Amino acid sequence: MGEDAESPKINHTFLRDYVTEADVISTVEFNQTGDLLATGDKGGRVVIFQRETESKGESEEVGETGDSGEYNVYSTFQSHEPDFDYLKSLEIEEKINKIRWLPQQNAAHFLLSTNDKTIKLWKVSERDKRPEGYNLKDEEGRLKDISTITSLQVPVLKPTDLMVEVRPRRVFSNGHTYHVNSISVNSDGETYLSADDLRINMWHLGITDRSFNIVDIKPANMEDLTEVITAAEFHPHHCHLFVYSSSKGTLRLCDMRSSALCDRHTKLFEEPEDPGSRSFFSEIISSVSDVKFSHSGRYLLTRDYLTAKVWDLNMDKGPVETYQVHEYLRSKLCSLYENDCIFDKFECVWNSSDSVIMTGAYNSFFRMFDRETGRGVTLEAWRESSKPRAVLRTRRVYSGGKRRRGDVGVDSLDFTKKILHMAWHPSENIIAIAATNNLYIFQDRVNPETQLQ
């Protein structure tokens, strides 16, 4: 009896904490205007959110844009399905690795989504009218009895409930032998690149049966392999420049005008290793997990396991700024290696004015660094501790020194709650944080518009 009374409680707890693997968000991306926000998950689904516009006349003050910070579900579709490579007897995961929006050219929106092997171009369009008044069919689509038709009518478009249609327009398959980790749309609006562990291909958005290989670092003998490509991105303004990062912690800037195959970099960005800090895991923690151009195109932001670094394109000797994200983990690398957390790939983002950088950490924490002051702040994306519209309070990880109330000890960090994926609105101070299967959207009410410097 006592057991029966207890078991529902236990089951309830179990269900509440259990997260379906397929629901884990694996990528987040705003479109160029920030009106749309797309997320991809491990189950191959894409969910698009649209920013809510307040209806006119309701508390609209002069000067306000009239947009609230609310995002609502706009559309959901299954982008990729689990696949199987019969030749190699390998299962291909349906997990969406990256989503990138194309610049909008007409009423429809286009986005690229990719899993490990295949990139797809999706058209997202709205339909809010439908033709009514057909001659041969009735409203339900059934054929009319011809004898009842006495006159001809012209169908007219009538407004209807908004319908969002998502259709695959292109499928770019068989371009990659290894796992695709990045896609990046070129500023020319016509091409994009896709990068896997050893190669980078350039595609034309309209051509699916061919791609152009622009980087190939596969050694003749795989036994000589020493590094892989971890991320790649086109320059925001120069359509001939792109950058890719490697597992050795180096960045390579390539100019496609110099040669067709950009195996030889135009610039190599590398920070000399500090021999005093050498450990078993030096190679792992120096591997770059994400690289992003600044909006200005002048700087690069990279993330490795413990730090975030800002590089000046004009200086390849080392980063101009280094931010310690969670230095307190340096002494825990061995256990993080055992539980595989050391392989987590954190993303990093710029704000719209390139004055603040943001990246994720563990325990649902994420960090923002103000480049001007060099100071960092730790915030938490956790529903239990923040109600909607509540102000996020800063958190601190206690790793020695004076302990304040609310500090979290290093040993009580929850390493299963990791913030890997995030996005920053292109023009406003709105951020989207993916925490496992939840999406948090935070807005800076004090400074909603980014101050341009």
Place this chain on the structure above:
Amino acid sequence: MISTMECAADAQSLISISLMKIHNSRTQRGGIKLHKNLLVSYVLRNARQVYIKEKYAEIYRMQQYEEVMTVCNEIQELNPLDLDAEDAEDEEQARSACCSAEESLCGAACHRGAAQPVAHARTASALFGCSPLEDGSKEPDPCYYRSCCMEPSPVSHCDQFTANSNMHCNKTTVLDLDTHVVTTVENGYLHQDCCCDALQCGQGAQSPARKRKVEFGCCVSDVEDVSDFTAARKRAKREDCCYSNLDYTDTSNISNLISIFGSGFSGLLSRQSDLEQICSKQVLASLGAWTRAIVAF
């Protein structure tokens, strides 16, 4: 090189953990993740370096003690001939350090094999040839071991001490998961780094008075006639040199590690506890399977 915080004991567990990760990655959904396995192989390499370093340091310490004992024991064998031949002895030491591999295997084989003659018989099957022993040493020691995969190195022993020797080093490394013995085949010479005396040898001795004893069970090859401590210090320098040879440079690459994967993996699969299997042709040939697996996807 590696931070002194990490000791050899951790290195051993890291090696095990890393190999287990690689083993598990083969059955993970989505195929083998090249990036992750590459990073794991780096940890494996680093752990191995520390492990070997610690082992050799231990051996060196042991050897120091043994030498002191040897001096005391063999002090009566001193004669004018030996003193004059001190220069020859230095050269001998240079060669001996290079030849340490053989001695280590001698010791190891003796230690590991079920019985000494059995061990010799088995290792003999892996031999291409045997360097003749000039001194008519009483023990029928197995001498130079050569990797089945590599050309016999015609390089003279002293050349191996040049600074560039590492660059031309051809290394294949094999790890036995059950006994945690790392076997390195380097330029045709086989090292084994588990509790064996790597540095004492007196191959091709000039002096007939030199005796070589291969002791069974304590892994020490007692070969040197030490006339005084000066000679011992000189030997110490040679040994340091030998250590630096063993510090694998960045040219150590995944090929070494794939050798580890191959033997470790087949060890996991077949549960072979027989150490000799590791040196056998079959295991070295099975490395190809791992290479193919990594290339194939």
